[in-house]
Amino acid sequence: MLLKYNTARLQLPKRKDDGYIPLRLVYRGCENAVKIGYRIGHRTPWMQPHYFNPSAYSVEKGKVILVVASKGIGKTNLMRNVIQAYYRTTRNPIIAFQEKKDDLNFNRTPSLRQISEAGIERIRLAPPEGCSSPQRRLIPLGEVKDRDEVRLKIPLAELDFSTISEYFGKRMSSTVAGLVLERVWQSRENHLTIDDLIDAVENELWRFQEDPYFNTMVLHVRRFIELLRMDQLLEVNRARSVHSYIHPEQINIVDLSDLGDIDVKRFVVAQMLKMIERAYKRQECFIGITESHIYAPETGDFEAKREIIRLVTVLARSYGWTVFLETQSPDALERVVLENADEIYILGYVQRSKLTKLIRTASVNFEGFLDIFYKVVDNIPKGMGVYGSAADPTNPYVVRIQLSPVG
Ligand SMILES: Nc1ncnc2c1ncn2[C@@H]1O[C@H](COP(=O)(O)OP(=O)(O)OP(=O)(O)O)[C@@H](O)[C@H]1O
Ligand SMILES: [Mg+2]
Secondary structure (H helix, E strand, O other): OHHHHOHHHHOOOOOOOOOOOOOEEEOOOOOOOEEEEEEEEOOOOOOEEEEEOHHHOOOOOOEEEEEEOOOOOOHHHHHHHHHHHHHHHOOOOEEEEEOOOOOOOOOOOOOHHHHHHHOOOOEEEOOOOOOOOOEEEEEOOOOOOOOOEEEOOEEHHHOOHHHHHHHHOHHHHHOHHHHHHHHHHOOHHHHOOHHHHHHHHHHHHHHHOOOOOHHHHHHHHHHHHHHHHHOOOEEOOOOOOHHHOOOOOOEEEEEOOOOOOHHHHHHHHHHHHHHHHHHHOOOOOEEEEOOHHHHOEOOOOOHHHHHHHHHHHHHHHHHOOEEEEEEOOHHHEOHHHHHOOOEEEEEOOOOHHHHHHHHHHOOOOOOOHHHHHHHHOOOOOOOEEEEEEOOOOOOOEEEEEOOOOOO
């Protein structure tokens, strides 16, 4: 039994011809399945290619991929593999949230030496028609330097009043002024830009002129409008929509690395997810989130967490979105997310205590399999681990993810 997990089998095959490796230009949506590594299962003790194949999933099934690994083991490498594979096999929008600067860059390929050593194909993603790059980087705060970078500002028109009042602090919404604002906010035309908002609020406010607290209300509203105006993250002067930022055919990378404040990060993630849902509800979509335990932790209740729960329970299930979540701390992750993971990768060695909750909750049965894996395989190389799918919950595999050819 133990011999079946012999690691020697999982060494990637080496290329013999180390001279000429052709470069292939890969167009969007032109392939059926893309190989992202190798795997062996206990029913098939030989090594077979491990494919990423979104067309194998029907829309109703949806797909939540959860990756658990410690630092530097290859979570982001797997995300790069999956994103480039998704790009190659579909024509759906791709949005990825990046935590570390320069983690994702789909104009980058490994060096020739790495390519020939790891035996991966040498490719370049072809940019969509009319674009000069397969990706675009959305930067919330900070400088825009490159041609494929866009300054991201959340449009006023796309905000919900509940989100904005959570962002500015709950107090605003509990005053009478808050009620007036909330009422005004209900119609989208009223908050396309800050000037529209001021007009609409003035129209509403004059009805309260007789109210003894009228002056306080005006002060409150004024302060709220000042806050909106001062906020660097919000686009209040021009009427913008999702389509001003997200390109449906490029890989959209939302760069959170310049944001220090965790609440601001959560606000951006929550708001982007809402905007994307509104725009692409009827279409399949790819969402990649790193450090997902920050956005959907076990404790606390806030917009980003609600959005991620919605993502894995409703959008992935009902609309066939592919959701890729990466985490170092599965023990800190919300239960609902763990339960709804359709595919789970556990790469490298992860402490048992961190995995207990995942193993208990997941719809894949890793019990036993993981123990054997850790007993048999010592010195686990990067990108190697176990993989299980809810479609075949009792049959996990040992996988070795390849170095991503691009990203
Ligand atoms: N399957 C693999 N084969 C070969 N090298 C790999 C593989 N996976 C990762 N590496 C190497 O390990 C490095 C770190 O990988 P990666 O950035 O994916 O780790 P990570 O788990 O995302 O780390 P962090 O927790 O710091 O974000 C990469 O730069 C890459 O060179
Ligand atoms: Mg990473």
